[in-house]
Amino acid sequence: MLDNNRTHPVITIVFILSSLACLIPFWLILMVSLSGQNALAKYGYSFWPRQFDLVAYRFLAHDAEPILRSFGVSIVVTAIGTVLSLLITSALAYSLSRHDFPYRGAISLFVLVTMLFGGGLLPWYLVYTKFLHLQNTLLALIVPGLLGAFNVFIMRTYFTTSIPPSLIDSAQIDGASEYRTYFNVILPLSLPVLATIGLFTIVGYWNDWFTSLVFISSDKLYNLQYFLYNTLMNAQYLQTVADKAHIDTSSMQVQPLEELRMAMAIIAVLPVALVFPFLQKYFVKGLTIGAVKG
């Protein structure tokens, strides 16, 4: 720190430059999404399109109803999923952080194994469809993301390093039950790590399209990312399919692919970009602590 407590100008410049490096591509995406088809073919990408056109957004607006519905699905899934996930992850992590918890080592090992080995796509699919029958329900979008072993370990480390065991002892001496200790003492002290893991989970749920691809066939339950992915892929397939199948597709429609792609990126990224500032203050602290392994 400098004497007058102000940031060194060099650091400021470095930060401005790196912020620009993040913002400029985003600006370019926005501008491409706003440019007309012919302008793109003629002049390529540019930071200020010579020809503004909302064709891509009109194309999406044509699908306004399904887009809004998929927005709703994404929001519901992300909200419910994140709350449940935080509850389960923190409960498991807290239990594992207590030295007096029976079979602690064995259970930790069990969690660790899920981190190292996955069952593969097919068993995963079979469990959810044939055993739990979750296909085409919102639960199919929520349950698979509920618990991540990595998050459990970050949280456990937080609990073991930042919450003194004597605090738990004293709470229990004062008559708090295990649940009361957990909900009223531990969780309020753990906001940073909860916010961090919460943000991971939010981004995870928000960006997840693969679960939809696998489990959802009713278009009413598509989440936003999958809806966008799907629209784009359908447009793209129509263009390439003619080559591959050697068919005459002269009657098929040319769609504004490039612009569409960019317009979708804009739509999909906004909500998460808006959530980030609210969680940021916890984020910094939470990450540092998670980074130091106990």
Add this chain to the structure above:
Amino acid sequence: MFNVKKGSLWVTALLLSFSLTAAGCSSGNSDSSNASDSNAPANQNAGDNAGTGTNNAAAGNAAADNAGANNASTKALDPYEVVMVYPDAKQNDLGAVQSAMNDYLKKTYPDMNMTVKLNPIDWSAYADKLNLMMSSGEKFDLLWTANWMNFETQVNKGALLPLDELVDQYGPDIKSVEGDLLDGAKRNGKLFGIHVHQELGNPQGIALRKDLIDKYHIDLTPLQSGEFKDLEPILKTIKENEPSVTPAVGPAFPLGAYFGSGSMESIIGPVGLDQRDTNPDNEFKVVDMYETPRYMELAKLTHDWYKAGYINKDATTPGVDIWKKFQAKTAFAAIGTDLEIVKDMAIGQPSVMAGKSAQLGMDIIQVPMNIDRLHTSKLSATLQAVSQTSKDPARAMMLLDLFYKDQNLLTLFNYGVEGTHYALNNGQIDVPQGKTKDNVGFYHDNQWMLGNQMLNYTRLGEDPNKYKNYEQFNEMVKSQPSPLIGFVFDSEPVKNELIAVSKVQSTFDPGLQSGQLNPETDLPKMISKLKAAGLDKVLGEAQKQIDAWRTANGK
């Protein structure tokens, strides 16, 4: 020490069961899944349910009315629902179309006693979902597949039923329409897919802007030679007079496209037969396309054109859409592109590209430079197959057969319900009055996925004789079959070499194909790298398989 309360243990146990399912590491569960399999609905596609309920009510008992049914079996069939799986974007009125198909089936073919369930899957998910459905043993009957859509894999893992006997027994119309063409989907001597009856190849050549041809009174007769080099004076005229226009744009890699036109029959990667070799002894001789004189000739031509500024500089950028350049009026000719099939097609003979002109809103002229020979790969480029999980493959084949003879049923699948989804306008398909294809509820271009295309109506704006032209074109293609018709290369023995070869290709191809590299110096470099990557082994393997195939088939 053990002062944790019992309740917490329960919570932990619950959590663990969650983590078990969530992390997905549960090998034992496949057993229990079979138990619940039998009463699980195969696929709850909420969008499709509208139509399925109505069918079973009238199951059977209409046996008195035999009109229109030519089913061989005499005993009454149990009601059966044939599930059809194919890729398609969402159609709002799918349920209505499905019930219309079922009403029609019930009325016209009562003794087949079957209903159909349409189960379209989005293009984006088709390959993955189909794979999961097959692996998890989900029940479905007919599926669309293609050699570029995992057909070989599906055959190899046994997901498709062999169809020979089924076609013999239940597919008389398929056999009469397709005949020998069915053989293209044979693998190891057994038939695994039914070819969709359609055009048997494509013409490739040059597409040009009519306005500029007229403006400069360009004479297209030199192109009757069928050689791309005779295009050069025309490109020169444009280059000199229209500075803002790129004279020639290719599909992303122009050389590949026009080299492919009649120069080479590809077997795998750069390995294939030289179609220009007139020596009959060499008919089955496998060569490396980069070592043919033709490739060098065309690579030099491309390089010269590139240096002269005739070719677009962004040809190597992925996703370049040449037609958008036409729309933006920055391109004059597309070289090596697929053309439309018109009446009396001949090399070098200009004609209007009707569909493309309508689509782009400007007149485009096409000049064919090559017309495909009949290739095996074309005969498996779009197929219908029967899933191993079908409970009644015979019924699936009966339904498929109908699509080769019943125009009404095929029209229902392709265009929906008359009056609601389409209206006939002088014998062509048009959207009903006041509707557009965006709000009509059922509009797709899936004709090429099913049945006999020659039974189809044409859409308004298409040549009303489109399918007659196809027939004529097919005769032309069939008259010059590839010597390798029926041969399918098994790439398994040279899998690793092929990966190494394609790596070398991907480093050199863009530069050579767009004309940016000088073939005199870089082509030999590439060839020696290909040899180091094991190309000779691939060549040897291809020759070996072809020789074995020739002996087996007496060619």
